[in-house]
Amino acid sequence: MIGVVSYAVFFTTVAAILAIAVLGLNLQWGNTGLFNGGVVAFFGAGAYGTLMLGGAPQADHLGGFNIVYPLALVGGMLIAGLLAWIVGILTLRLRHDYLAIATFGIAVTFENIMRNAESFSGGAKGIRGFERPLREWIGDGFAYNLLFLGFVLLLLILVYSFLQHLVRSPFGRLLRAIREDEDAAMSLGKTPSRVRLTAFITGSVIMGLSGGLYATFYAFISPQDVLPTLTFQIWAMLIVGGAGNGRGAVMGTFLVWGAWTASGWVLSRFAPIDVQLYTGSIQYVLIGAVIVGMLLWRPQGLFPERLVISQSAKSA
Amino acid sequence: MSEIALQAEGIVAGYVPDLTILRDVDITVKRGSITVVIGPNGAGKSTLIKAIAGLVPKSAGRIVHEGLDISDIRPDQLAVSGITYVPQMDNIFRTLTVRQNLDLSLRGLKSGGYSRRDELCTLFPALAEKQNEKAGGLSGGQRQFLAIAMALAVSPKLILMDEPSAGLSPKAAQDVLERLRRLVEDGVTILLVEQNVKQALRLADHCYILAEGRNQIDGPAADLLADPVVGEIYLGAKRMRAE
Amino acid sequence: MIQNLADGILVGSVLSLGAIGLTMVMHMLRFANFSHAELLSIGAYSALVFDAVYSAIFPFMAAKIGPLSMTWALALSMVFAIAITACSALLIDKLVFRRVRELGSELSMVFAAFGVALIIRNVIGLFFGLGTHLYSKDIVFAVVVSRDPLLLIKPDQVFTLVAALAIMIVLHFVLSRTTLGYALRAVAENPDLAQVNGIRLSHMIALVWLVGGALAAIAGVFYGLTNQISPIIGRDLVLPIFAATIVGGIGSIYGAVAGGFIVGIAANVSLIVLPSGYIPSVPFIIILVVLLIRPNGLFGEARA
Secondary structure: OHHHHHHHHHHHHHHHHHHHHHHHHHHHHOOOOOOOOOOOHHHHHHHHHHHHHHHOOOHHHHHHOOOOOOHHHHHHHHHHHHHHHHHHHHHHOHHHHHHHHHHHHHHHHHHHHHHHHHHHHHHHHEOOOOOOOOHHOOOHHHHHHHHHHHHHHHHHHHHHHHHHHHHHHHHHHHHHHHOOHHHHHHHOOOOHHHHEEEEEEHHHHHHHHHHHHHHHHHHOOOHHHOOOOHHHHHHHHHHHHOOOHHHHHHHHHHHHHHHHHHHHHHHHHHOOHHHOOHHHHHHHHHHHHHHHHHHOOOOOOOOOOOOOOOHHHHOO | OEEOOOOOOOOEEEOOOEEOOOOOEEEEEOOOOOOEEEOOOOOHHHHHHEEEEEEOOEEEEEEEEEEEOOOOOOOHHHHHHHEEEEEOOOOOOOEEHHHHHHHHHHOOOOOOHHHHHHHHHHHOOHHHHOOOOOOOOOOHHHHHHHHHHHHHOOOEEEEEEEOOOOOOOHHHHHHHHHHHHHHHHOOOOOEEEEHHHHHHHHOEEEEEEEEEEEEEEEEEHHHHHHHHHHHHHHHHHOOOOOO | OOOHHHHHHHHHHHHHHHHHHHHHHHHHHHOOOOOHHHHHHHHHHHHHHHEEEHHHHEEEEEEHHHOOOOOOHHHHHHHHHHHHHOOOOOOHHHHHHHHHHHHHHHHHHHHHHHHHHHHHHHHHHHHOOOOEEOOOOOOOOOOOEEEOOOOEOOHHHHHHHHHHHHHHHHHHHHHOHHHHHHHHHHHHHHHHHHHHHHOHHHHHHHHHHHHHHHHHHHEEEEHHHHHOOOOOOOHHHHHHHHHHHHHHHOOOOHHHHHHHHHHHHHHHHHHHHOOOHHHHHHHHHHHHHHHHHOOOOOOOOOOO
């Protein structure tokens, strides 16, 4: 019984962490119509950043500034934001399919650099030796995991509320206006490119938070954690849930992550040993089929966007 | 045999489903005549021609050409039905040479392609000289002649044209419009849209005036040339049918 | 340095063939088809299967053609690989892309392409295993063309380059002298005008997929001939092929050819200064630079 509860805590923690990233993607794609093919780069920036800033001194690569945890987490987020700023300035004005290619290339380059720049990031070995916050006081047991889950859920709720508020705010109206009719927005004196950049950076900072939490949870990060497949998983979550609304993003995350872990469990339990080598391949086929299937059957997602009522209309 | 080449009734059409441009338009085109459609900007003149050509979706209406219902025709089936269309802009392929443009229009012909091409070159000597030049390098008037030559390639019964004189110098426009008159004398029917009202009314046999997506008035071109109502419709002072 | 150049030209010919198909699809259907590179995989593996079958049934066909490592069986298999890949490309459009086009936004198309790529790549892995295969287990000796500077070239590489150039010449001929070629160019420039001139759009789109698939199959086999066959061929080649189309300009077949060689050479020459682990990023850097400086590439034009 304890095992099931313990697993449920583990599952929910990871799902919640990923849901934060999906919310970030939703701001970029669902609300602003930006195609981010390199989600994993911003996630990774947050992850590596947090571990480097907050970790113990490392012998053979950069890091180990041993900064207190909350600052390290924020630091990771800022690094993700900085990367997003650079990427955004260079690429956001591109046509949407060029943007897809460019951001995809960013992710490939990020993984490349992390894998090869040993003195910077530890190379293929990754960064280890990270002390999880408050570990000396609470230990490594179930209590710690429960507490960490609470921490993650709190952050998820904060991010969710923040984004809901943002969508209803004047900035949110501006985003919708630009998405619907850019020329009209420009005639009102708004600069769409700056607004889009802001949305892009904000979404990426949120992804950085997710990455930082992920790295904290595992106390380890390596290039294997920042492969393009994570980008596909996060998209699948948003496509399944429904782009354009926070509820869809979170529900989609839990559904897809649930299906992913369930399929992994089913295969490891019931498949013959020699098939288990291919668990990953089978899962990826399923994810691909889910993406394609949803786009064909229900492109708006399982929990589609509802019309947002702006503040002023309500108070009128 | 009926005198009517083309009959369009009750056309309701628009580029996107939410935005209706044509709201119940009727047009009758007599065989062997030049019928012109004029009207203020936004009247839907181009849209009407494109709807007949199948390039703009119709939500209602019926189009009959030489007794055949072509309401749901695909644009690539036009030539086979004896209809060709010359758009206002981008009506030739700039990256292909003059000869390649003509060969393309002749592609559907089962036989006699080469001789037909030679015939066309005789009809348009200016083009014959520039056969191996890229169409994008021609002057405005020459491009227009090429577009007309392409429309003539399959010896159509009906030619749809969208503002053939647009962007041309007065002399070139005059040349083009005169050429259209000669085509009709050879038995072709022409339905065209024009912005240049006086020249259009002098050229045409019959005229339709459209405004805000509806028929306003129609009649023999000579009569309308003299009628002050035409000017009022253009200036927006008068509408024949209520919204 | 000259070795890098030679290797680059070789890779370039493979990239060019792949890029031609991609540039046509991207221009006509206006979407970034991330699954195009997987067609090379399909081609390579189809040829592998047929090669094994033919060599088993007709042992004499397992003889190599001259100094190449290509056998007669493989040559025959290529024909079938081309057919299979061309049909696969058409089928995928019919089943997935066309429907997504009608239903959704242009963004959905790119997602769908990613999804399709994932499926193809991993299904191949499931069927053929995750390891690498080779058309021929024999060791192929490179010919020492010069000792100083050192230049080694395998006969296969020369064959690949010559064959690729021959194909491109044939394509050029079709495009510049046949009405079918004019029709393809017409649809690329102005689809509405092409239709009113009697060209059936759906046929042209089908042709683009078939030709793109066929060229991809050839590229895949050539790649397998001079490298290895593995399920990640598509994943490894997707960025370089995109880079080639962007450098050349979307919609320009000649641009795709030029782009392929430019990217191939750039990637290999970069080996002089960059550690090999970073080479996958070179195509991306090329893409970024081109999009920033000259978004239409060398020969591309915006569509009418």
